[in-house]
Amino acid sequence: MEVGKPWHEDLHPETKKSVLAIVFFSLTVLTLLSYWGKAGFVGQFFFEILLWLFGNGFFLAPLTFALIGFSFLFSFRRHIYAATLVGGFLFLVSSLGVIDLVLGNQAGGHIGRFVTYPLFMLFDFWATLTIEAALFIAALLIMLNIPMLWFGRKVEESESSSAEATEDKEKTKELAGVIKDVMTEAVKAVKGDTMAGSVEAQKTIMLDEKTKGEEKFSFEKKRPGAAPYKKPPLAILNNDKGTPSSGDIRANANIIKRTLQNFGIEVEMDEVSVGPTVTQYTLKPAEGVKLSRIEALHKDLSLALAAHPIRIEAPIPGKSLVGIEVPNRSIALVGxxxxxxxxxxxxxxxxxxxxxxxxxxxxxxxxxxxxxxxxxxxxxxxxxxxxxxxxxxxxxxxxxxxxxxxxxxxxxxxxxxxxxxxxxxxxxxxxxxxxxxxxxxxxxxxxxxxxxxxxxxxxxxxxxxxxxxxxxxxxxxxxxxxxxxxxxxxxxxxxxxxxxxxxxxxxxxxxxxxxxxxxxxxxxxxxxxxxxxxxxxxxxxxxxxxxxxxxxxxxxxxxxxxxxxxxxxxxxxxxxxxxxxxxxxxxxxxxxxxxxxxxxxxxxxxxxxxxxxxxxxxxxxSVSSPDSQINFEDFDSDVDDELYEEAEKLVIEANKASASYLQRRLKIGYARAARLLDMLEENGIIGQGAGAKPREILVRKEDGVA
The missing domain is CATH 3.40.50.300 (P-loop containing nucleotide triphosphate hydrolases)
Structure with missing residues (x-):
């Protein structure tokens, strides 16, 4: 752990969320035990305070604690714990306000009275109920991080084929954005929020921007009588599958930095990009550091990160940075x-x-x-x-x-x-x-x-x-x-x-x-x-x-x-x-x-x-010479190489046949030498290959064939 660094910074984000969920589930149980008188004198004191604050809405306290706990466990939110707590607080306050407004007699405790009384004086009953109900719903959505469309998604899926296509498109956009979301999170984890803008500025990559200007003309001229051409629908293709996981990005960045420092190389960690297969950690070497020194340490970095193989890109084109690409623990399938x-x-x-x-x-x-x-x-x-x-x-x-x-x-x-x-x-x-x-x-x-x-x-x-x-x-x-x-x-x-x-x-x-x-x-x-x-x-x-x-x-x-x-x-x-x-x-x-x-x-x-x-x-x-013709019937001949006769003579005289021998004597490549061997075998000059054993020469020099 680095000096002056909070101890909890090294914890994995999922670990932090799990610990907070346990804390709020424990508060739920302790609140219920205090209500039943099973929590001792401290629990009794705690119950009296809650009763004074919440009145008849006391039961909302354990309910809120439980919802916050579930939110930490199952929410899609990453690293943003304040939003969950704010949502829980607003949920509790708005609920107590509704109870106090509907039941009266300070049924929502002092908190319910504090929320409802000024609104009631300004807006009267129905307007106040509308405001508090809206606040209640908004607080629930904030706490659980669930959009309202989520509740009706199953119904929309079964209404019609057009609705299915629309929703599929939305899901596609959501899936396609997963990688970018993780990437932005990774960048914030290493450099802070100031780098998020540079990541979001990245655009879809078209390898030649001249394409749009040079090929605007579309030639869709149809033949007379031809039926209109129908292109395949996108629905027959699959979307992206899975979410890439690169592990603890902050810890990996620190490992890379410390490993290079151990070899006397000072670097400053920069952007982190999470892709479908690999995560790229970028760094800026100190002045005077040779890039070859960093490239030579790829095995040491692989050992320190427990990842193989890693690839070092030094430098990244267009940037004064070095990229270290580390395989992800789980990959995403690009559809x-x-x-x-x-x-x-x-x-x-x-x-x-x-x-x-x-x-x-x-x-x-x-x-x-x-x-x-x-x-x-x-x-x-x-x-x-x-x-x-x-x-x-x-x-x-x-x-x-x-x-x-x-x-x-x-x-x-x-x-x-x-x-x-x-x-x-x-x-x-x-x-x-x-x-x-x-x-x-x-x-x-x-x-x-x-x-x-x-x-x-x-x-x-x-x-x-x-x-x-x-x-x-x-x-x-x-x-x-x-x-x-x-x-x-x-x-x-x-x-x-x-x-x-x-x-x-x-x-x-x-x-x-x-x-x-x-x-x-x-x-x-x-x-x-x-x-x-x-x-x-x-x-x-x-x-x-x-x-x-x-x-x-x-x-x-x-x-x-x-x-x-x-x-x-x-x-x-x-x-x-x-x-x-x-x-x-x-x-x-x-x-x-x-x-x-x-x-x-x-x-x-x-x-x-x-x-x-x-x-x-x-x-x-040929266009240039109409009288000349390329005769492909010659391919049917078993002997279609001008070096065949010379190869046959060499093989019989040396009483051995191999591709390397023909390469050396005829000064040809392996492919052609192998082809000549096949032709000699087809014509009964040499026997079949038998692994490492030399081929048998079936025709002797004294037979007069050569």
């Missing part, structure tokens, strides 16, 4: 519905704005794929990649009709995206075959070239200006161009099978497709340099990193460490192309049930049917 209902999301005009989640301060965070213009998502298995893709796709489906957005979903894993089959936004059924995936990527490159030709003919610079010009022209056969989003749910599988074709198509799209409205979302659970190559990273600058196993993997994704200290379950680091440091965000959770409800609505109620591109799997003729 899509509360984020969709925010005004920032509802009022924004960009068609490709999507939900990311909530940051360390509990504020909603949104991003605009049109500004990125492509996104790379990577992380270990089970860290939240697929859920993030579902939340992004759900955001798009809730904002766009099939006339403004088309999707190409590539799912080599065969299980994640299959539920989207049949929605009207798809350009093809969900693609699970590797060769069809290559066809689709090449088709996208061809579509990009076609769109550039259209833009050149109309002398426009991007899809926005082209659509704006076409929409203003009457009686034209040209159609508005929809945005096309291509989602690859597992890049590693495609890179192992066809590394050159996949990398070439992705790089071409990433370099040029933004202006014509084609955007990539690429995901992988294997963040290695063979999958996320240097060219892919150079052209996809916006990235999301989920929890990974090592700092090496984090550097592969973000070019810096940090992702290895995440907690999983949607905890992410988001690095936008225009910022230098990643931001920590708790991703929004969308369940499989919510996705299926959305898909069923789009298939049954949207008024649209899927219109697949007929040529998406056909051989593509």
């Amino acid at each position: 899509l519905r509360s984020l969709f209902e925010q005004a920032a999301f509802q009022e924004s005009q960009g068609p490709l704005i999507f939900v990311l989640g909530r940051d360390v301060a509990g504020e909603p965070v949104y991003a605009n794929l049109a500004k990125m213009p492509h996104l790379l998502i990577a992380g270990s298995t089970g860290s939240g990649k697929s859920v993030a893709i579902h939340s992004i796709l759900t955001s798009f489906l809730f904002r766009n009709s099939p006339d403004t957005l088309k999707l190409i979903l590539i799912d080599p894993k065969r299980v994640e995206q299959a539920m989207y089959n049949g929605i009207p936004h798809l350009l093809s059924p969900v693609i699970t075959d590797y060769k069809k995936a290559i066809h689709a990527l090449r088709w996208a490159v061809h579509e990009m070239d076609k769109r550039y030709e259209l833009l050149s003919q109309e002398k426009t610079r991007d899809i926005l200006s082209y659509n704006a010009k076409i929409s203003q022209v009457q009686n034209t056969d040209k159609e508005i161009l929809p945005y096309i989003v291509i989602v690859v749910d597992e890049l590693a599988d495609l890179m192992v099978a066809y590394p050159r074709e996949v990398e070439g198509s992705i790089i071409r799209l990433a370099q040029m497709a933004r202006a014509v409205g084609l955007h990539l979302i690429v995901s992988t659970q294997r963040p290695s340099v063979e999958v996320i190559t240097g060219l892919i990273k150079a052209n996809i600058t916006s990235r999301i990193a989920f929890q990974v196993a090592s700092q090496v993997d984090s550097r592969t994704i973000l070019d810096m460490g940090g992702a290895e200290k995440l907690l999983g379950n949607g905890d992410m680091l988001f690095l936008a192309g225009d910022i230098a440091k990643p931001r920590r965000i708790q991703g929004a959770f969308v369940s499989e049930t919510e996705v299926k409800k959305t898909v069923e609505f789009l298939k049954n109620e949207s008024g649209e049917e899927p219109e697949y591109a007929e040529d998406i799997f056909s051989p593509i003729t």
